[in-house]
Amino acid sequence: MKILFLFILIFHISHVNADEIYNLIKIPNLEIYKLNNDNNIRYLNSKGDFKIGVDDNITCNKTNQQNLNTKFQVIERNIKRYNSKFLKKINLKYIVFCEGLFISNINTGGIPDNKNRTLILDINFNEKYFERMIHHEIFHMIQNAYKGDFNDQKFSLFNNSDFKYAECSTCSDRLNLDLYENTNGFLTEYSKSIPSEDMAEIFSFLMVNKNLIEEKINTDPILNNKVNFIKINISKIDENIL
Amino acid sequence: MIKVIKASKSEKILFIFLIVLTVSTFSSFFLLKNKCLFIDNNDLKNINFENPNNIAVMNLECGNVIIELYPEVSPKAVERFKTLIKKKMYDGSAFYKVVENTLVQAGDIEFGNIEYLDYSKIGSGKSGLGLLKSEISDDFEFTEGSIGFARSTKFDSEDSEFFITLKEIPIYQGEYTPVGKVKYGLDIIKKIKTGNKAIYVLRPDYIKTFRMLEIN
Numbered sequence: 001m002k003i004l005f006l007f008i009l010i011f012h013i014s015h016v017n018a019d020e021i022y023n024l025i026k027i028p029n030l031e032i033y034k035l036n037n038d039n040n041i042r043y044l045n046s047k048g049d050f051k052i053g054v055d056d057n058i059t060c061n062k063t064n065q066q067n068l069n070t071k072f073q074v075i076e077r078n079i080k081r082y083n084s085k086f087l088k089k090i091n092l093k094y095i096v097f098c099e100g101l102f103i104s105n106i107n108t109g110g111i112p113d114n115k116n117r118t119l120i121l122d123i124n125f126n127e128k129y130f131e132r133m134i135h136h137e138i139f140h141m142i143q144n145a146y147k148g149d150f151n152d153q154k155f156s157l158f159n160n161s162d163f164k165y166a167e168c169s170t171c172s173d174r175l176n177l178d179l180y181e182n183t184n185g186f187l188t189e190y191s192k193s194i195p196s197e198d199m200a201e202i203f204s205f206l207m208v209n210k211n212l213i214e215e216k217i218n219t220d221p222i223l224n225n226k227v228n229f230i231k232i233n234i235s236k237i238d239e240n241i242l
Numbered sequence: 243m244i245k246v247i248k249a250s251k252s253e254k255i256l257f258i259f260l261i262v263l264t265v266s267t268f269s270s271f272f273l274l275k276n277k278c279l280f281i282d283n284n285d286l287k288n289i290n291f292e293n294p295n296n297i298a299v300m301n302l303e304c305g306n307v308i309i310e311l312y313p314e315v316s317p318k319a320v321e322r323f324k325t326l327i328k329k330k331m332y333d334g335s336a337f338y339k340v341v342e343n344t345l346v347q348a349g350d351i352e353f354g355n356i357e358y359l360d361y362s363k364i365g366s367g368k369s370g371l372g373l374l375k376s377e378i379s380d381d382f383e384f385t386e387g388s389i390g391f392a393r394s395t396k397f398d399s400e401d402s403e404f405f406i407t408l409k410e411i412p413i414y415q416g417e418y419t420p421v422g423k424v425k426y427g428l429d430i431i432k433k434i435k436t437g438n439k440a441i442y443v444l445r446p447d448y449i450k451t452f453r454m455l456e457i458n
Contacts (some may be wrong), residue, residue, distance in 0.1 A: 019341075032413060040380070134251065
């Protein structure tokens with residue numbers, strides 16, 4: 001009976017994902033968008049909707065070609081800022097484009113997957129935050145590759161002792177991505193969700209608007225410590241990123 | 243009295259037609275069943291090789307596949323490949339994974355031999371020689387007939403399984419350790435039994451023998 005079940009499993013399910021890209025990064029319905037790039041990153045496009053993850057909890061739809069061609073210019077310009085050595089160190093080789101990315105029914109801009117060296121990007125993510133979102137998600141890949149350096153507990157100690165992060169990034173209603181006028185240790189409301197999101201927000205702002213952050217830290221000692229923490233640890237990986 | 247009735251001209255034509263039809267049906271049935279019918283046999287005596295030390299001959303149901311190995315690209319991987327060939331460990335190895343018009347894969351020494359196929363474990367077998375470090379070349383292009391070492395999702399997990407590409411697969415460049423390329427006999431590789439729409443093949447084709455070229 002066990003053998004029969006196994007045969008049914010192998011011969012009736014496996015054919016669905018029988019393509020060479022799936023074999024590499026375990027996402028179906030993808031096609032090559034742009035392969036040869038100076039920093040060795042590879043861009044893939046979803047030619048069909050896909051569902052992946054535990055209980056298919058990650059879903060995303062195929063892209064509109066015209067939309068992708070427009071957004072790609074922004075994406076490429078930002079990704080070009082990372083050299084091939086750095087990308088190799090953080091286990092990032094494939095960027096997958098799709099539209100309407102959801103994880104457990106929650107809309108998200110990107111999903112990093114260090115194991116498969118892949119970052120899935122929703123090209124329809126809010127344009128206002130789109131560039132910053134790219135760097136935000138890349139930070140998650142950095143943190144996953146360098147957990148010891150970007151330690152959540154160590155980072156949390158920079159906050160006032162009476163502050164508490166939420167249990168998880170989606171467990172709170174702290175989701176706004178706009179920059180605070182008065183930072184008080186946090187750049188955005190989303191920074192207050194969990195330490196790794198706080199770090200990712202700092203990194204993303206440093207990548208897209210470094211001067212503004214340099215200004216903010218002059219009057220915010222907590223933020224100053226956090227920014228230095230990020231800068232020092234990023235420079236250990238590559239001195240030229242920040 | 244028995245009256246002799248002569249067949250008319252049209253009846254004779256019909257009779258001949260039926261005979262021709264029967265003969266052609268039977269012969270085509272047996273001919274079409276033979277998938278190797280129009281395959282050229284690669285006679286080693288008629289071929290000269292620049293680097294005979296790096297030529298391997300894989301004998302399959304339809305004939306010899308001549309493979310050139312690339313030690314200058316992946317020295318450790320080619321050394322392992324040669325060791326497995328010399329120890330005859332690939333003999334009987336099944337092409338258990340065949341993606342139609344894309345690639346064929348064989349070389350699971352432990353669970354993928356035609357004598358003791360284990361479908362519950364196939365693809366996870368070991369050669370007993372240990373894992374290899376990936377020898378990735380960013381310049382090596384996987385075109386039709388390229389041979390690479392298969393690995394798990396992680397690098398540095400190559401052992402004995404290898405694949406042969408049946409078309410250009412640009413995304414494999416910089417992902418898999420190249421071993422060599424099919425010089426002659428790609429049409430033989432293309433005749434390897436597929437699993438129709440499934441990746442894994444029931445009653446798969448297999449390597450009869452795999453040898454390094456004998457130099458006299």
